[in-house]
Amino acid sequence: MTPLLELSNVRAGYGHSLVLQDISMSLHEGEIVCLLGANGAGKTTTTRVISGLLAAGSGEVRFAGNNIAAVPAHRRVDLGICLAPEGRQVFPNFTVHQNLLIGSYSKTARQRRAEKFEQVYGLFPRLAERRAQKAGLMSGGEQQMLAIGRALMGCPRVLILDEPSLGLAPKIIIDVYETVAAIAKLGLSILFVEQNVQAALMIAHRGYVIANGRIAASGTTAELQSTSLVQEAFLGTKTGTGRAPPGPARLSAH
């Protein structure tokens, strides 16, 4: 079966610095795949390439079998590629409701707006309570919920979450991941980026480890947990780029 989303030999970067050296990965219908890696490894750049915010220098990005290199970012939402970006990026002066409304701006999503509102407010009762609140005034956890909800409003076939746990308290991280698990039950394909290995491996089916712009390891959750590849990639022992590895506390946090 053709994967829903497939990257092959993607290279990309900003100006003269090539961030992604060689990325190949895939995501099948109904799968939950996590993308692990240290700070600066190229995880966010990968999500930017998939969502079209950044053009791939070479290689292919295929969605449902079609090369989407020529599809501009705003059209990819119509295809069903929806990203909740790193750092949440909610519209601070919009109300919660307006944020969700603009989330379903694309043509396909607009027709199913009522249904989507029901779904998102069902998944996130907190957002329903605060629908008239300005997004900028909410807590980090609430903004993350909003960012995920907003991406859901776009009727995703692939939901991409870029570091949903970033900057959140541990208790809130658990909340967020419980919600992601609940969303997964709806049958969506989910690709999410994490630095927090424990949280990621809890809910993912498969995972990839990015180090220094390349896929350093991949496999099922169990495989990744049992090998030392994850640790190696994170500590940068294979690449030795000198980039700050995450503190040991993160790896040993059970």
Place this chain on the structure above:
Amino acid sequence: MNMRYVSVSLWVAGLLLALLTPVFGSPTMVDITFRTCSLVVLAVSWNLMASAGLISLGHSAFFGLGGYAAILATNSAGTPFWLSLLGSLVAGAILGLGLALITGKMRGIYFAITTLAVSEGLRVIAVMLPDLTGGAKGAYLAPDNFPGAFTVNMAMGIAAVGTCLIAWAISRSRYHFAFRAMRANEGASQMLGIYPLKYRAAITAISGSVASLAGAVEVWHGGYIDPALAFDLHITITSQIAPILGGIYTLSGPVLGAVATTLIGDATRIGLGHIEGASLLVFGLILVGCVLYLPQGIRGGIAQFLDRRSKRSASTPMPADAGQR
């Protein structure tokens, strides 16, 4: 042929033209040279600010202020010619300094807006203080101290040469690198507030004072000033078009541009003079055209052309910066 010699000899030729035309030139030549030198001063002055990432949309403010400073000093206190020029230099420096301090660490767009407002504001002030400035009716220079047309023409030539020397000295100093950094960092570092105010203030003071000097000499040349003439949009426009047309951020660009702008201005006046507004329309189109299609100006265009030709003839490749001086 060594490009360095070509550019040096061009500079020398320019210098001789500026300083010898008042002595030997025909009246038409003297007139054209005077106006070109005036524009050289303004263009180099504008370019100095631009080099530091500061876009002036109101260079007439300095020009007009200098003119009024000179005429006030002479008419009210009998200040002699050369001293009145000094007065206008000081006035321009103060205005430039004030601008730098007011706009402080803010980024270029505020500077542009402020200069625009300052030139409008000064015009209103000049109209509204008739006791001091003669108001809208303008003021005539008291003829007692008039040093003669030759001296005035000569003064403008010296001003042009001096301004170029100042620009050259600055390009040789560490200021040059500070400015380059200031331009490059417009987006990123200014937000952090690391705008070197010292450099900014120095450059606006220098640039402002020479632009004022041009205004002062022009007043001695014309013998008359009024708010519309002093703070004319035309001044603002030609002082920015000349460097852009010639080649922004370079030494020779503003000079080349001043010559070209003066000639284009004269040509349109002769050719299209019967159509009111045609010459400024041409300038507007030049501005738009340069920004879109010739961002390095004539100078960049020539460098590019020579570069391509030298590559074709497989001679020694020439760096694009050759001929800078």
Place this chain on the structure above:
Amino acid sequence: MDLIPQAFSDAVLLAGLYTLMAVGLSLGFGVVRIINFAHGEMIMLGAYGAFWLFTLFGVDPLISLPALIVVGYVVGWLLFKGFIAKVLDAPHINQILLTFGLGLAIQHIAIILWTGNARSATPVYATSSFLIGDVLVVHGRLVAFAVAVVMVAALIAWLRWSETGLATRAVAENRAAATLMGVDVRRIYALSFGVSCALGVATGVVVSFILTITPFMGFPMLVKAIAIVILGGLGSIPGTVIGALVLAFAETFASYYLPEGSGWAEGIAFVLIIGILILRPRGILGEAVET
């Protein structure tokens, strides 16, 4: 006689006009992040459009307003596609000089076409007036105020409740995030620039029966609009209204109470710009500036 009620009424009516004058500039800057130094020329073109339609065909400026707004939108859209779009990623200086050059060219095309002579459209209501107590209200000013209120209210409603308006605000707040919502940022840019110019033209139509029309009228109005916009915060409509009120009140009261006040009033925009920059209320200036 107490002049305060009269000055107050004049100032409020003027503030309406000023809001309309500045709101387009503010919208263009807030969304496209470019200050359109040709905005004053849009006002001038609107004034001439209304004047010629009135003088040649007897069309009342209020009747020609909708059509001229459409024309203004199209002109703005074309200016964006033809020129502005090419410098979106260019250094600031290029953007500033480009719009400045465009303004210059438009202004002088107007001089060539219509000479520098001063004109004005004179529908009946331009000069007729009525009294409320001691306060004299010129119909033309009242009409201008009403048009301004309707237009600004329509703009606010559009930004708040329409799909495209919401997308426009989203682009103003966060370009990348808006793209991720499926918003075509370039299309929104072109559209906002068009709307911005349409608002400029609308201002001109209204001004045509209040002030004298010359090809040079745009520049001082641009300076005033800029003063209002940076006073209220770039890209903020409520801020623009406040800025317009401040400028209108300052100008009106100056012209009533200072000797030769009406001359000095013309310089108040300049004083405000300098004043704001000296006081540096970064909070009011807003984040939109720091791209």
